[in-house]
Amino acid sequence: MTRGEPLGETLDRPTSRARVYQSDRNTVEAVNAALLLRRPLLVTGRPGTGKSTLAHHVALELGLGRVLTWPVTSRVTLKDGLYTYDAIGRLREAGRLASVAPQAYGEFSSGSEERSDIGTYLRLGPLGTALLPSERPRVLVIDELDKSDIDLPNDLLHVFEEGQFEIPELVRLAREPTVHVLTHDPGGFAEIVRGQVQCTEFPFVVVTSNGERDFPPAFLRRCIQLELPEPDVEKLTRIVEAHLGREATDRAHQLIETFLRRRAEGGMLSTDQLLNAIYLSLGDGTGTDRDELVHLLLRPLGPGT
Incomplete structure (x- = not known):
């Protein structure tokens, strides 16, 4: 801490906390195993033991860029993490176009205008953004998975195994193989080809849990498990x-x-x-x-x- 530095700058900023994170040998070995084996790191421990900060520390140490965070609640589904599609907003825009330019709306309805605007209404979620092709792995925190619906851990297995997913709304666009969509990064865009997203480098995924429930054996087998003890x-x-x-x-x-x-x-x-x-x-x-x-x-x- 430098003299006169605000408390928030010292204790609350993820980057500041990551810079001074205190890791031990078990933590280092678990992180290296997750990176080498392309597996999620399931980190359990009581609140305040540094589960999320670990991800920021790894991103800082390895120069992996901005950390993506997916906060989990009981209402979250796998699709929420992959992408969102504002179909209602797009229909409203279609209605507006119909009222000002009926001929243009007719073209839109027939599909000729569909190619140019659907990407505006699609946004990749944190998991979907982490799976975009990249030169280096992205870092993703799936925060407090133990609060999720009972099916979410198993739903994640296929994505973790394949490192890919598809966007059905784009798969149907046979006339336009490439669409630009928003990403979870501020101001970010990505090119999606034929509705398929396939990572080139598997992301470093930190799944945090407060230990409030058990996970299915199949999910646990897919993860590298790390328990962070309370500091002595x-x-x-x-x-x-x-x-x-x-x-x-x-x-x-x-x-x-x-x-x-x-x-x-x-x-x-x-x-x-x-x-x-x-x-x-x-x-x-x-x-x-x-x-x-x-x-x-x-x-x-x-x-x-």
């Missing part, structure tokens, strides 16, 4: 020093002990909470208000603690 006092000290400097570690022993004690008592605490509490303790002045705020920051995240 030595690793916490390294993390604090990496984020906040040596001065912080010299002044943070009591807070680290408090953090570990509350965690040992069954409290669910994340490393972010400790970093924020230490950051506040390094400010000018002390006093009751600051102590109470630090106490609030170290409150357990879950019930029953």
